[in-house]
Amino acid sequence: MNWITNFVRPKIKGLFTARSDTPDNLWRKCANCGEMVFHRDLAQAQNVCTHCDYHMKVLPKERFDALFDGAVYDLLAAPQAPADPLRFRDEKKYVDRLKDARTKTGQTDAVVSARGLIGGVPSVVAVQNFAFMGGSLGMAAGEAIIAAAEEALASHAPLIVFAAAGGARMQEGILSLMQMPRTTVAVQMLREARLPYIVVLTDPTTGGVTASYAMLGDVHIAEPGALIGFAGPRVIEQTIRERLPDGFQRAEYLRDHGMVDLVVHRHAMKETLARILRMLMEGSAHGADASMVDDAALLPVPPATAITIGRAPQP
Secondary structure, three states, rough: HHHHHHHHHHHHHHHHHHHOOOOOOOEEEEEOOOEEEEEHHHHHHEOOOOOOOOOOOOHHHHHHHHHHHHHHHEEEEOOOOOOOOOEEEEOOEHHHHHHHHHHHHOOOOOOOEEEEEEEEEEEEEEEEEOOOOOOOHHHHHHHHHHHHHHHHHOOOOOOOEEEEEEEEHHHHHHHHHHHHHHHHHHHHHHHHHHOOOOEEEEEEOOOHHHOOOHHHOOEEOOOOOOOOOOOOHHHHHHEEEOOOOOOOHHHHHHOOOOOEEEEOOOOHHHHHHHHHHHHHHOOOOOOOOOHHHOOOOOOOOOOOOOOOOOOOOOO
């Protein structure tokens, strides 16, 4: 310590900090083109870069506000699930990671569900928030997807899922992987009731989420440029020791190869969903012809035996 650190630095720093009443989040840098976008312009564009059209991540509230008629909707109660069944710890305790994620996002877990009108059609929507531990699928997220499906069944409404995840949540081990068949059964219940199930794949959708409910929709819609797959491209290249084609696992590539029905810009998402929902709900649920919904493959679904979904133990 000397007279420079005691006197000069604080005086100099004070020249710059005395008037620091301006928010530091007025501008956001686009991860694709590197341009700075003013926060109001970005919000008005639904988090789509005004320079390069890159689709940035969107919070559940922003999704709901843009999707439901008049931004009017009812949030569904978040199901309860054990917080740390395996008492998992790596560099940090799992319970501490959950606390940090809940503080950061204001959510209890990765999936938030709501019900409301989309183009006049009563609908149930579940949104995965990638900001909550990478949108990972754990017991609470699985319960939320199932609860949304049950709400759709109870109200005889279609279910729309906006998927965004890095996969199953490793901190919950096999209990996390169990959510893959459980959510698959929930989707099957919707099919037996002849209710539409639409999945919107956003960037990124990978791992166990892709291997379960995210690829079981009657119609699969993807946002432009979204990364969609099970294993990442780097893992695949290292495994097969070959260079992958340009655009591999991106939304447009999957559409061209039959894995995705439509690639829809975020600004046209509500209009597109409303049109599809009206077609499916006004006609015989899954009997619509594929040509009626642009490129969407709406094939008849064979009947199946009902299966009861096992419930996770309550805390």
